[in-house]
Amino acid sequence: MRYASITSRLAELGSGKWTLHIRARQLKASGADIIELTIGEPDLPPDRALLDECQRAMNAGRYRYSNGRGEPGVVAALVEKYCRRRADVTAENILCFPGTQTALFAVMLGLAEAGDGVLVGDPLYATYEGVIRSTGAHPAFVPLKPKHGFHMQADDLEKAVTPDCRVLLLNTPHNPTGAVLTGAEVAAIGEVARRHDLWIVCDEVYEELVFDATFASPFDNPDLAERTIVVSSISKSHAAPGFRSGWAIGPAEFTRRLLPVSETMLFGQQPFIADMTAYALTHEIDTARQMREAYKRRARRIADGLAKVPGVSVLAPEAGMFALIDVAGTGLSGEAFAWALLEEEGVAVMPGSSFGEEARDFLRMSLTVPDAAIDEACRRIASLAERLSLLRERRA
Template identity: 40%
Template sequence: MRFSPFVERIAGQGVAAWDIHHAAFQAASQGEDIIILSVGDPDFATPSFITDAAVNALHMGDSHYTEIPGRPALREAVAARYSNTLDRPLTADNVIIVAGAQNALFISSLCLLQAGDEVLVLDPMYVTYEATLKASGATLVRVPCSAQSGFRLDSQRLAAAITPRTRAMFFSNPNNPTGVVLNPQELQAIADLAIAHDLWVVVDEVYESLVFDGQYHSLAALPGMAERSIVIGSLSKSHAMTGWRIGWLIAAPQLVKHAETLMLSMLYGLPGFVMEAATAAVLAHDQVTEGMREIYRRRRDLVVAGLSACPGIQVQAPQAGMFVLVDVRGTGLSSLEFAWRLFREAGVSVLDAAAFGEPAQGFVRLSFTLGEDRLAEACRRITQFVAKLGGDQGVNRGSNRVLV
């Protein structure tokens, strides 16, 4: 018996990054005192009115097949919200409902790319992008955003990476893992290149509701981008609905039709009761996200303050999202060694950020998705761990500062 080589072909190096999280989860499930900061799963329960919408739908018998592109009411609600965000009229024909942002990324990859194409990605990037894009047969071209620049876009590097085979750009904004939010000038540089070279641009905007510093701007709102951009959204982070697996893809109607053809074979529609909950969530978007954003802002500030005085590490203060990057090069350990030793010796799990891309080599990513008391304890453990490293092997004690 043999298997298709497809899965092995798309598997990226980032898959191994989750080993430490799985080990931490297993240890915690066995009663060990582990603080898990290695995953972006909000600790909040989904707001009760959203859950009630799903429960009520089930009680009403909403357990049958549904429309492939999603229920009209939900698509219209998403279109109405993004009509304001993008400052142009959208309809349900611009929206297809999918099983989370990851599903939307996979659909976008298969709808736009093929073998022989090149696709540009801003590096570091979320770990599943590599496999998602390789599934199409396209070649991934990484455009580094250096740690020295604060992981910001280098538009000259981006322009230099374009070849006659370049078909599209994929990136997240705000970025995971860096928390960087692209400013209007950076977005315009991307748009200018996309228009000049006739490229698709796919923007994963799952953290756009969790921007702490400044205002969020969407690439798809710029002139000339409506017909060549895909916006990916989700309720996972903004509404504490990671397990519901619900999101959307916003694009020109012709592309939405292509996506619908793929959805027919991939999912055959989403559960109706989940879409009823999602409709309630989208209609109450501002009501839900404003409160959550302030909670995450306080948590971010707590973690940044709690670690910024720790000699031997530097904290990359995020503009958005639910993660902090910490530069651990001053400890003398690789980021992978640091992560595993922190877990084994201090009971705190973080991810080696190098799994997200070479520019993040020497950094670890930690989430601030736990309560403030638990985060404060995590900062205390990390500080003690680094201090112990300093006693064991000598830590660069001149490197404690916050990078903004």
């Protein structure tokens, strides 16, 4: 039988990147003592008020058809949120989607097609390459270098631009590295985008989980307004990933053109979830503060717990739910170390290679487990690293 070419383009870009995570789940289900540090699923539940609002909306009959742009209440809440950043935002700048992933897919479908290049940092979130290739476009990787704290540099972006590039897919705060671009870096990147007439699609899902840095975005620069689209959701900010509630904010002409694409895919979000999202955006909810404090503390515990371990160093994140650990000094790649860690020590982390070539020597370790589990995971990582160090000494 014949299949559409998208199935070939995405054949290796789905769950294959999560093979270690899937294996860890299997081992855990069979009774193995596994500390799971693979995915960014908040360990706090959503605030009770959000669950109550969702239930209230369902009981009030808010389960009928929606509209393509988004329910009026959540659109109004998004206008209020983004007007605090740029005063010209109206309902015409907004489209609602079931989560950031769906928003990214639809936005990219509206901006790129076969033969186009989409610039994206390497390392990158694991689904980005699939989002790009689904359109027929190809990724043009911009190296995010450890010596710069994995912050995208305008000079590196400039070198990666080719005549077929149409879009820059930016992510700040960044997954998997936790890097937060500075205002100066954003301005320099924006200037490259203007010079080459690039769209900027900025994934800002970790905006509320910045530790001590200052969040900056191309969206906030009026000179970049005509070319910038922000995608985000309540998945991380409100510990509600399963509710699948996100959005895209961009120029009015862009949302007008993308609306039929969105309607063809989805034709609206569940009204009761939209009502919950509007409540989340318009009330003081403490979840993000609690997560910021917990994740920052746990990142510090990892750095302290592995500080004297041979061959291992920790990159302190500036935001988000993950810490990167450089294991190059152990003599193993990130991939090999991660599998050895699972098989010998019962700790599941993501190999950096799942996120790109520039992270091949790293592990991504989730911060979304209790402190005691973090400490025990560090003890087990140290145990493996010390055994590897002894092996190297014996061979020397």
